[in-house]
Each structure stands twice: as C-alpha cells, then as structure tokens.
Amino acid sequence: MTKQQIRKEISAKRKVLDSQWVETASQKLVDRFQTLEEFKTSDVIALYKSIGSEVNLDPLFSNCWKQGKRTCIPVFNEQLRIYEMSEITDATQFRIGHYGIREPLDLHLLNRSEIDLIAVPGVGFDAKGNRLGRGGGYYDRMLAGFTGCSVGIAFDFQLLPEIPADPHDQRVRAIVTETKYSKV
Helix, strand or coil: CCHHHHHHHHHHHHHCCCHHHHHHHHHHHHHHHCCCHHHHCCCEEECCCCCCCCCCCHHHHHHHHHCCCEEEEEEEECCCCEEEEEEECCCCCEEECHHHCEEECCCCEECHHHCCEEEEECCEECCCCCEECCCCCHHHHHHCCCCCEEEEECCHHHECCCCCCCCCCCCCCEEECCCCEEEC
C-alpha cells in the first residue's frame, strides 16, 4: 500500500471510533506510558495536544507536573514552516493554532537538546519504528538529529505490518499502544 492509501484507510477507521472507547483506550495507553523506564528517568517530556480521535494524552500533563517533570508541546513557526517545542504548565493559556491544534498563547521555547523524551503521534507505525504522519514531514524534521528517546503513540489498529519509508523519514525508538510496548 502507498502512504496515501494507508492514511485513507486509518482515517476511515478513526472516523467511526466511539468517543468513550477513545478515552478508555487513551487512559490505558497513558498508564502504560508512565511505567516506561524512559518516562521515569526523563525530566523534560515533549507531548502533544490531540485532535479528533488521536490518542488523548491530556491526563499525562498533570501527572508529569505532579512528579516534577517539565512538559512541552509542538508549536508551529509560520515563518520557518517547522514545529518548535514550547514549555507548558498548568497555568498555560491556549489558542487554536496551525491545523486546529491547541498551542500556548505565550511561547517558552525549548531547545531540542533539553528534551529527554518525545511522544510522537502518527497515522501508523510498523515494528521497525517506521512512522507515517499526515504528510507534512514536520515530525521528521523535528526528530532529525534528536538524541533523546522518541516513542510512537498509537492505538493497536494503527500498528501495521509495514510502512513505506523514504530516506528522510525518521524512525521512533519504541512504540506504545493501549495494550503493548515494544522497543524497536
């Protein structure tokens, strides 16, 4: 299958997901994510604000803050056409940004070298750590040269036998779903 065919197939599956199922499966994934050694040893964690039927990581933010961990999320830089990471806290106010994703009103940009762990959303992943995103290449550029740990975040049905990969595509180092964790 081509990347576009996979995107179309996964999108169709996501559209019919029950919102209660998404919340329950998301909570299971959040619980599993917090048991990872990579999570436990990280001080600065990059998460994301979900849209549509993506895995909802919102409960993870407050859990991180309770443990003294700093969190950041991607914010779109219109001039450079890239995502950068901005720290957020429980006091952060949000606006709707690029692609309809919540972004902080006031930016507190972090250098990628300050981040220990990045939770990476995707349309699909395979066992080799190949990731299929929405097609903009934003996470590929963000992950290029990143020396911390990158963990793919997905529901079980988003794990595929194979994702077509191009030379510029960046692999994740592990994948977490609502029922499993696997290192790549």
